[in-house]
Amino acid sequence: MKEKGRRLRALKAAFPYTVPIFASFWFLGVAYGIYMNVSGFSFWYPLAMSALIFGGSLEFIVVTMLLSAFAPMQAFLVALMIQARHLFYGISMLEKYKGMGWKKCYLIFGLCDETFSINYTAKVPENVDRGWFYFFVTLLNQIYWVSGSTLGGLLGSVLSFNTKGLDFVMTAMFVVILMEQLKKEKKHYTALIGLAASVLCLVICGPDSFLIPTMLTILCFLTLCRKPIEKAGGLA
Amino acid sequence: MTIQQQIIIIAVCVLATMTTRFLPFLIFSSKRPTPKYIQYLGKALPSAIFGMLVIYCLKNVSILQGSHGFPELIAILVTIGMHLWQKKMLLSIACGTVCYMLLIQLVF
Numbered sequence: 001m002k003e004k005g006r007r008l009r010a011l012k013a014a015f016p017y018t019v020p021i022f023a024s025f026w027f028l029g030v031a032y033g034i035y036m037n038v039s040g041f042s043f044w045y046p047l048a049m050s051a052l053i054f055g056g057s058l059e060f061i062v063v064t065m066l067l068s069a070f071a072p073m074q075a076f077l078v079a080l081m082i083q084a085r086h087l088f089y090g091i092s093m094l095e096k097y098k099g100m101g102w103k104k105c106y107l108i109f110g111l112c113d114e115t116f117s118i119n120y121t122a123k124v125p126e127n128v129d130r131g132w133f134y135f136f137v138t139l140l141n142q143i144y145w146v147s148g149s150t151l152g153g154l155l156g157s158v159l160s161f162n163t164k165g166l167d168f169v170m171t172a173m174f175v176v177i178l179m180e181q182l183k184k185e186k187k188h189y190t191a192l193i194g195l196a197a198s199v200l201c202l203v204i205c206g207p208d209s210f211l212i213p214t215m216l217t218i219l220c221f222l223t224l225c226r227k228p229i230e231k232a233g234g235l236a
Numbered sequence: 237m238t239i240q241q242q243i244i245i246i247a248v249c250v251l252a253t254m255t256t257r258f259l260p261f262l263i264f265s266s267k268r269p270t271p272k273y274i275q276y277l278g279k280a281l282p283s284a285i286f287g288m289l290v291i292y293c294l295k296n297v298s299i300l301q302g303s304h305g306f307p308e309l310i311a312i313l314v315t316i317g318m319h320l321w322q323k324k325m326l327l328s329i330a331c332g333t334v335c336y337m338l339l340i341q342l343v344f
Contacts, residue, residue, distance in 0.1 A: 092285070
């Protein structure tokens with residue numbers, strides 16, 4: 001009974017944080033499912049990929065891979081490069097996910113952009129179990145994504161959109177999460193490094209291949225500027 | 237592509253994804269203390285990553301063509317303004333998104 005109450009409290013605390021993700025995952029997920037459907041795949045494909053990969057940007061690219069010549073090694077390397085940012089999420093969550101027991105495996109499995117953003121920044125209330133809070137954020141997000149993409153795959157071209165621009169919900173969410181994160185620091189060197197490196201690499205390398213150079217640039221600058229950042233109170 | 241080949245491609249992508257998600261936790265086990273440099277990165281990276289994710293969402297916006305990125309800029313300013321004023325995450329996100337949808341459907 002006590003355990004059940006703890007879980008329910010964590011679910012109630014986690015749900016509001018996931019509402020914007022519900023909006024964006026259903027929009028993007030349905031769009032992804034439709035894309036798979038019109039590319040000639042049954043709904044089992046988006047269902048399986050959303051459940052097993054649970055990473056939107058890669059899943060869109062897998063469609064192209066499945067329609068091209070069979071090249072598993074190349075697919076592996078492309079997937080590694082697209083997903084490399086998860087290494088950063090893992091490093092950032094090392095301390096928070098310590099001592100989570102059996103839940104830890106699922107928490108790491110489901111550590112996508114949005115789940116990381118919420119679980120890293122959310123202020124979990126004192127009386128709520130952190131482990132269950134993280135667990136429900138991860139689970140709810142995955143349920144939204146899998147159900148959205150499966151629905152899109154089932155309905156296919158039957159659906160018509162008049163929701164142009166709804167995908168901005170993701171941008172707005174990351175803007176707000178960045179602001180929340182900035183409130184915790186005295187100096188904003190690290191955020192500026194992230195923004196400047198991204199813009200610079202985007203201009204130089206273009207939208208399809210700027211993530212890896214951006215990550216390397218960020219890593220370089222954070223390492224070189226460690227002393228001044230720590231001294232100035234640039235860490236949350 | 238045969239069904240077996242499709243399964244292999246999907247499996248390979250799952251493997252790559254899980255490698256990137258699990259690797260940090262496997263290298264830095266919770267039984268030993270995490271190296272100071274990695275602890276520093278764990279604290280310094282998030283702000284930089286959130287900045288990167290904002291730019292990532294905007295990567296296909298062209299400043300030189302079409303609407304020159306004005307709808308995005310206005311909607312982001314509305315989001316920031318709402319968040320500074322009301323400090324409610326959901327409200328700020330909803331206002332920014334509705335503003336963007338109205339802008340690209342009716343104005344631009």
